[in-house]
Amino acid sequence: MPVNLAIPTPEQLLPVKGISLGIASAGIKKAERKDLLVIKLGDKAKVAGVFTLNRFCAAPVILAKAHLACGQPIKALLVNTGNANAGTGDDGLARARRTCSELAAQLGCSAEQILPYSTGVIMEPLPVDKLVAGLPAAVADLKENNWFDAAQAIMTTDIQPKAVSKQVVIDGVSVTVTGIAKGSGMIHPNMATMLGYVATDAAVGQAALDAMVRHAADHSFNCITVDGDTSTNDSFMLIASGEAALAEIGDVASAQYTALRDAVTEVAAQLAQAIVRDGEGATKFMTIRVEGGISREECRQVGYAIAHSPLVKTAFFASDPNLGRILAAIGYAGIADLDVAKIRLYLGDVLVAENGGRSPAYREEDGARVMKEAEILVRVELNRGVADATLWTCDFSYDYVRINAEYRS
C-alpha cells in the first residue's frame, strides 16, 4: 500500500481557467480502462517542458520536442497509457504523427500544435486505430473540472491517482496551480515512465516559463531520478493558461516570478513525492539529505548511491538498522578524496556514525526505533563544504519483484 498518500477528492482539485480535460477508454491494452487523456489549451496558453535524456527516447517524446520547437501555439496535449511507443523506430514515429493529425483535425488546428505522450509497455507497436477511435469520446468529455479523472486516466502500475492543487496570491490576485502525475517504478525511478502535467492560470512569458519548468523539475522529479538516466518517455510539462487577471510574468528576477515558481515547485514536489509513496511495493518513504558537500552535484551523487542501493533498500524493508550498508554506499559513491573520518550519519535524530565508525553513543534500539517508522530521514554530513541536496526514495520489498516480474502478464 502507498506510504501516507491520501487520495485527493475531486473537489480538492481546482480547475484552471482555460484548461479543459477529456478522458476516454480506448482499449489500448485493456478494455474498459480509462487510457486516453486530452488536455485542451485556450488561446492565451503557453507550454514549456523537460524530457527524458534516454538515447532510446520514445517516438512521442521526439515529436513533442519537435512540435514545441516549431513555435506555433500549442492547442492540446494527448496522453495514452497501455503502450509507450518506445523502441519502435520509424514506424512508431509515423503512428505518433497520426495520433496528432487525427486530434488536430477534430480540434481544427495543425498536427504541430498537438503534443503527444505515451506510457506503458516498450517495443510493442502502438495500436493507433484504437487510440484514434477513442479520440471523439475524449474530446466530447472536455471540461475544466476534470482533473481527478485525468489523474486516473494516466495511471499504469500506480495504485493511487496523484494530483495536487494549490492557490497563491500574487499582487492581490488568487492564482491557481493544479497538477497530476503518474509513475511508480521506484527502485531505479529513472526507468519507469514518469509523466507530470502542471497548469496555472497565470500568464507567463515563454522564457520565464522555460526557466520555471526547469527549476521545478530540478527540485521535484529530478530529486527522485537521475538526469541522463531516465526512462524512454519521461516528460514534465508546465502550462500557463494566461486567464488570471494578472499581468504577464516575464522577469525571472521579479517577486511575482518567485512566488509562482515556488507554488509550481511545491505542487511538482508533492507530485514527485507521491510517486515515491506509491513506489512499486513500497512500504516506507525515505528522505535522503546530504549536507556539507562541495557542490550540490556531489551531494546528489552520495544521496543516489544510498537511494539506489538494493542492500540499503531491503534493510529498510526489514526495519533492520543495518547501517553499515549506508556507510558502504557513501564509500563507493565515487568521491575520490572523501575523508570518511569527517562524515556523520544520522538516522532520524539518532547519530549513528562518526570518526569513520559507529558512534560510541549509538544504541541499536535507537536505530531500531527509527527504522520501524513509515517515514525515515537519513541525513549525511560530509563536512567538506556548504552545499546540500535532498532526495526521496522508498524501500524494496517482495512486491517490487512480483510487480515487475508479472508486468506484462
Place this chain on the structure above:
Amino acid sequence: MPVNLAIPTPEQLLPVKGISLGIASAGIKKAERKDLLVIKLGDKAKVAGVFTLNRFCAAPVILAKAHLACGQPIKALLVNTGNANAGTGDDGLARARRTCSELAAQLGCSAEQILPYSTGVIMEPLPVDKLVAGLPAAVADLKENNWFDAAQAIMTTDIQPKAVSKQVVIDGVSVTVTGIAKGSGMIHPNMATMLGYVATDAAVGQAALDAMVRHAADHSFNCITVDGDTSTNDSFMLIASGEAALAEIGDVASAQYTALRDAVTEVAAQLAQAIVRDGEGATKFMTIRVEGGISREECRQVGYAIAHSPLVKTAFFASDPNLGRILAAIGYAGIADLDVAKIRLYLGDVLVAENGGRSPAYREEDGARVMKEAEILVRVELNRGVADATLWTCDFSYDYVRINAEYRS
C-alpha cells in the same frame, strides 16, 4: 539454487606445494561454524593483490595493503567470516592489528608479515578475543591438502563452496593453479564482499606477479563488479609459492608468463562466474556481451546498464522477453552520441531489435524460448568501433529480497 554450479570434490582440488591451509571454528558470529582460515606460505612465496576502491574500506584492507607495502616476505594470510570489521574506525584498525600480531607470535614472524581479511556484517566491533582464541586450532590444522575445507570456511551467504584447480605445462613442467572464492550478493555485486585467493607453485617475480593479478582481476572479478564501486572488503590475492621445478617467471613478454597468466585468469574467471551462479536468489546465469564499441570502457558501461537494471533482472526471473527494458537500459547507459538506429540486440541467437526498434523478423515465441533457458546470452552490437566486453550477471528474484531483508537475523 545455484545455476549450473557443481560442488568440487576435495580430490579435484590439487594442493599447491609450499602453501598450507588451516581452518577453525572460532564462534565469531555463530557457534560450530568454520569461520577462520589461515593460509601459510613457504619461504619462497610471493604475494600480489587487488583491493576494493571503496572510501570506507575495511580495517583489514587498510592493514593488508600497508603490510604488503612494507616489502617483508609475507608468511600468512588470515581470513575470518562473520564480521567485516568495516566502518569501525580506529578501534577496528587496532583489533585487526591484534589479530596479525597474535598469529605472527604463533608463526614466529612479525605482524607486518601477516595479511588480514574479514567478511560479514559491517559496523559491528570485531570479536577479536574469540578470533584470537581460535588461532591455535587453525594453526594446528595447517596442511597442503585442505583447499576444500578452506573454501567452506570463507562462505557467508554462499550456498556452495567455490573452488577450482587447473594444471598447465610450462617448459615441460606441470604447474598447478588452485583457487577459492566467496561472495554471492549479486544484484550490485560491488556491495557484497568478494574474496578470492589463487595460488600457484610456479616462481614468479614480484613485478610480473603484480601484473598478473591485475590482468586476472580485470578479466574475472572485475567483470562482475565495477571498479570504484566495490564493497568495503573486496580482495583478490595471487600467491606464487615458487616450489615448482621451473625457473622464475619475470618477463611479462615471455611465453611462460602468458601461459601461467592465462591459467590463473581462467581459474579466476571460473571462480567469478561461480559467484554469479551462486548469486543471492539467482535462478538464471546471464552473459552480457557488448561488441562494436569505440572502447572497452564504453562496452562495459552499456553492459553494466543492462546487468544492473532491476527491471531487466526481474524480467529474466519471470522468463518474460520484455526486451524493451534492455533497449531502455542501453539508452540510458550514458553514451551521449549513441546512434540507436545502428544497434542490433540479440537474445541468444535471436535478432530482437535493429533500426531503433523491434526486428521485423522477431517473433515473441523465439524470445520466450531463449528466456526459458537457465543460461542466457544477451548480445549487443553497437556498430561504432571494434572494442568489446563481456560481463556476467544473474537474475533478480523474491529470494534476493528475502536473503537481504533477513541477513542479520
